[in-house]
Amino acid sequence: MNPLTQAFYLREAVTVAKELLGKILIRQINGRDYCFKIVETEAYMGAMDKASHAYGGKFTNRTKPMFERGGITYIYLIYGMYYCLNIVTQDKGIPHAVLIRAVEPLDEGAMKFAKSNRLIKSKKNEDLTNGPGKLCQALVIDKTLNEKDITKENLLWIADAPSIMHIIKDKRINIPYAMEYQDMEWRFYIADNPFVSVLKNN
DNA sequence: ATTCGGATTCTCT
DNA sequence: GAGAATCCGAATA
Numbered sequence: 001m002n003p004l005t006q007a008f009y010l011r012e013a014v015t016v017a018k019e020l021l022g023k024i025l026i027r028q029i030n031g032r033d034y035c036f037k038i039v040e041t042e043a044y045m046g047a048m049d050k051a052s053h054a055y056g057g058k059f060t061n062r063t064k065p066m067f068e069r070g071g072i073t074y075i076y077l078i079y080g081m082y083y084c085l086n087i088v089t090q091d092k093g094i095p096h097a098v099l100i101r102a103v104e105p106l107d108e109g110a111m112k113f114a115k116s117n118r119l120i121k122s123k124k125n126e127d128l129t130n131g132p133g134k135l136c137q138a139l140v141i142d143k144t145l146n147e148k149d150i151t152k153e154n155l156l157w158i159a160d161a162p163s164i165m166h167i168i169k170d171k172r173i174n175i176p177y178a179m180e181y182q183d184m185e186w187r188f189y190i191a192d193n194p195f196v197s198v199l200k201n202n
Numbered sequence: 203a204t205t206c207g208g209a210t211t212c213t214c215t
Numbered sequence: 216g217a218g219a220a221t222c223c224g225a226a227t228a
Binding site for chain 1 (some may be wrong): 218219220221222223224
């Protein structure tokens with residue numbers, strides 16, 4: 001499997017968010033590779049986007065990675081308990097990012113790995129990785145992996161795979177403070193995939 | 203099936 | 216000091 005190159009990430013977050021669906025997120029740990037398919041993403045569109053941590057060009061210790069050149073991680077702690085994994089996109093100085101909201105274990109090994117890191121009652125496999133906090137727990141992703149290059153085979157990287165044809169677009173989740181931006185359809189997921197966290201409400 | 207509250211700590215003002 | 220790009224299990228209906 002070949003890593004997605006940096007050029008892939010030097011574009012708008014919405015574009016990258018759509019194209020990341022179906023790609024393979026790989027966690028290397030104890031000399032083994034665990035592979036997961038990306039099935040749900042959200043785009044955060046930089047200084048104009050009221051839902052973004054970088055709204056108004058806000059530059060702090062936390063948001064700093066978003067201002068770097070695309071192709072690295074942006075990982076933060078949320079609600080004091082959970083981590084969220086983002087992929088930085090666009091060139092240096094343009095703070096776009098894509099939140100990885102859900103992944104699907106690609107094989108039995110990945111499934112067992114996820115299970116061993118998630119101590120929950122539910123026996124449904126979907127509950128292992130169908131949310132941004134859940135997948136970070138399942139793949140043992142924390143701030144030690146923040147601001148790291150994901151274009152090279154490493155502890156955490158992304159490999160190319162065939163593009164997804166049937167993509168659903170929808171509003172982003174849980175951003176009530178974002179005013180008019182909470183209605184932007186900047187969440188994307190693979191149609192009919194059981195690991196998607198929230199389905200379209202109608 | 204849907205709603206609800208508690209957990210927990212980093213980050214910024 | 217307040218609030219956060221969430222999750223889980225329990226309670227309700």
